[in-house]
Amino acid sequence: MQTAPIKPIKPWFQTVPEIGPHLRWNEFFGNDLPVELDIGCGRGLFLFNAAVTTPDTNFVGLEIDYREGRRTATRLMKQNLPNARVIGGDGTSVLASMIEPGTVQAAHVYFPDPWWKKRHRKRRIFNFEFTHLLARILKPGGFVHHWTDVADYFEMVRGLMDDHADFEICPPPPERDADHDMDYHTSFERKKRKLGLPIYRALWRRR
Numbered sequence: 191m192q193t194a195p196i197k198p199i200k201p202w203f204q205t206v207p208e209i210g211p212h213l214r215w216n217e218f219f220g221n222d223l224p225v226e227l228d229i230g231c232g233r234g235l236f237l238f239n240a241a242v243t244t245p246d247t248n249f250v251g252l253e254i255d256y257r258e259g260r261r262t263a264t265r266l267m268k269q270n271l272p273n274a275r276v277i278g279g280d281g282t283s284v285l286a287s288m289i290e291p292g293t294v295q296a297a298h299v300y301f302p303d304p305w306w307k308k309r310h311r312k313r314r315i316f317n318f319e320f321t322h323l324l325a326r327i328l329k330p331g332g333f334v335h336h337w338t339d340v341a342d343y344f345e346m347v348r349g350l351m352d353d354h355a356d357f358e359i360c361p362p363p364p365e366r367d368a369d370h371d372m373d374y375h376t377s378f379e380r381k382k383r384k385l386g387l388p389i390y391r392a393l394w395r396r397r
C-alpha cells in the first residue's frame with residue numbers, strides 16, 4: 191500500500207529537535223525584524239492575520255500539538271508568508287532555554303488550556319515560573335497580551351502579573367463587534383463569543 195508523502199512544510203513548521211538548542215532570530219528569519227510569539231497558537235487565526243497585516247514584524251507560533259501546528263503552518267505556507275512560522279514543541283522549554291534573553295517584542299497567550307479539574311490545575315501553562323520566563327525573553331517595553339474566558343484562571347494570572355516587579359499594567363483593548371464570521375482575534379475567541387461567554391483581556395508592559 192502506498193502512503194501519501196508528507197509535504198515539506200519547512201521552514202513554516204519546524205520542531206524543537208530540528209532547530210536545536212538555540213534560537214537566533216536573525217538566523218531563523220534571515221532578517222532583524224522584531225519578533226512576536228503566539229504561545230499555544232492552535233489553529234493560528236491570530237498568527238495568520240497578524241502576519242498579513244503587520245509585514246514588518248516576524249510572528250512565531252509555539253504549539254505542542256504537532257498536528258495542529260502543521261495544519262497552521264500549511265496555511266502560512268500556502269500564502270507563502272515570509273514573516274510567520276510555527277515551532278512544534280513545548281512553549282515553556284522554548285522560552286526557558288532556546289530564546290536569547292531580551293529578544294522578543296511581544297508574547298501573546300490566548301485561551302490557554304484551562305485544565306478544569308482541580309488536580310490538573312498544576313498543568314496550566316501560565317503560572318509563577320512562566321511569568322519569569324516572559325520577563326526573561328521580552329525586550330524592555332515589550333508586551334504580554336493575555337485573553338481567556340476562564341474567570342478563575344484570569345484572576346490567578348492577574349494576581350501574578352499585576353504584582354510582578356518586571357511588569358506594569360496597561361489598559362487592555364476593548365471588545366469590538368465582529369464584521370464577519372471569521373473576524374475574531376483567535377479561533378477560541380470566536381468559539382467562546384459565539385457561546386455568549388464573557389472574554390477577559392489583559393495587557394502588561396515589560397519595564
Ligand SMILES: C[S@@+](CC[C@H](N)C(=O)[O-])C[C@H]1O[C@@H](n2cnc3c(N)ncnc32)[C@H](O)[C@@H]1O
Nearest residue numbers: 230231232253254255280281300301376377378
Ligand atoms: C485552548 S487552545 C487555544 C488556541 C489559540 N490560542 C486560540 O485562542 O484559539 C490552547 C492551545 O495551546 C496548546 N498548548 C498547550 N500547552 C502548550 C505548551 N506547553 N506549549 C505550546 N503549546 C501548548 C494546545 O495544544 C492548544 O493548541
